[in-house]
Amino acid sequence: MNKIAQFQEAEIIDGRAHAEDVRREVREKAAKMKATHGITPGLAVVLVGNDPASEVYVRSKGKQAVDAGMNSFEFRLAESTTRDELLCLIERLNTDPEVHGILVQLPLPKHLPSTLVINAIDPRKDVDGFHIANVGMVGTGQDAIVPCTPLGCMLMLRAYHPDLRGKTALVIGHSNVVGKPMARLLLNADCTVMIAHKSSTNIPELARLADIVVVAAGVPGLVKADWIKPGATVIDVGINRVPAPELGLQEDSSARTKIVGDVDFNGVSRVAGAITPVPGGVGPMTIACLLANTLSACCHLSGIDDSPFQID
Template sequence: MTAQIIDGKALAADLRSSVKDVVAQIKAEHGVIPGLAVVLVGNDPASEVYVRSKGKQTVEAGMNSFEYRLSEDTSEEELLNLITRLNSDPEVHGILVQLPLPAHLDSKLVINAIDPHKDVDGFHTTNVGMVGTGQDAIVPCTPRGCMMMLAQIYPDLRGKTALVIGHSNIVGKPMGRLLLNADCTVIVAHKSSTNIPELARMADIVVVAAGVPGLVKAEWIKPGATVIDVGINRIPAPERGEGKTRLVGDVCFDEVSEVAGAITPVPGGVGPMTIACLLANTLSACCHLHSFPEPTLLGV
């Protein structure tokens, strides 16, 4: 068996196109342009790359992009004051504070200072609680993207057994809640679990977000199962030359793709969907704040 490859690049392009169409419609009918404000504190190189990409894709979708770059030594009071201003700015519909923050800043305090209706990361405790209880809320971008990818394989998730490997607040926990809300039988495993291969062999769906390169092997996977690899790990690639590296996921892709029914690659799988879902969340936040109908994107 050779697994169907779930093409995250193509799916993300479709999602961005759908978002762009709805943004243009809202602008034409109501004169409103969705706006995303991204706040970066310090000069973490990876965060710099993410912020540039987010800004570029926001503009390409027809939205307004607002960037706030603060120094490494910005005080908590200064950052919270900025968030307060953005909360009350009618042109800003989504607010994202890029993580990680410098050590002297309390990320939980900062995240929960964001208006939950503008919390496009979906990290505010209000959104976390509403997702957990099956209510309409802003869903974290990566889990939302994973659910959209699963929708390409399963028109109906009810009754499927799903294993989530990893229980982070950003991916694992919300992913488990979303699958449970979709009436899956959900198992969440983590670094203290002792029988992960056995659990994986029971699962129709395996979502891996452990941050361990090549953790999941072919013998773990039930034949025909769908495998969503959220891991992005940079490892040495001496075959490419001295000092070279390459990106791999948490799944041994080559061998698992011979057993699974469908699988996401790394790179080119979940990653592209994350920023596309950030745009979708910003659009949803704009619609909610203006009482516009909520758009249906990629059937989800």
């Protein structure tokens, strides 16, 4: 499948096609691992409470893990679960030889400290890449489990720009989940990296200098066409639900909204050289990279030198 389709002047980076390639490689390597070593990678997902969006994500992660030939373990805990109860479960998963990846679905209920919970996970099984040990190793350029969304962004960038050295990159947003690790990965790739955030006063000026713009601000349509250097590559991580009155007044209120990114796609796609759409860009890569991280964790824990994905 062609991963870059023509649309107006910009090339569209097809995240769905990239994600299918990642899933295919994971399936093949998982099958080989089972046939050769008798090991099936296992992903454990822990959901506390009944947040509707989290429920959807957990179901999707479990289904895709099974489709990739992995074991999927789901643990659904009550909203009232205590810190000690959750930590006890994590410790049990840390020592379970059938579990190679552990993901605690965020956000957690307010009474549960997410930092403490994340850092209780064995860093070798931390397939979200949020443990302080993995954060530190990524930041210092060492081999580590990379957060799924930045990993997906880098894989797509590498497909479009095999050599990132010397390119100027701007990351808009400095969250621990996307912005900061994305900036570290770009820096590790020898880009010249700038980071902008809600307190920055000159974001358009910075964007006009950038060969690569990665946007993860959570602001619908933030980045405009006149911010973008002609020919730049734009990676839109934003996922925002906004009103869509043009869809009519259906009885179902959700049918009157649509998903958009942090980039004014129609305008920016006339200036950029390549751009990810929303939906269909970064989103599909996130779960695909979760599967890749689980397979890599299984390889490392089992002493098998067959990790699937490199971004160096």
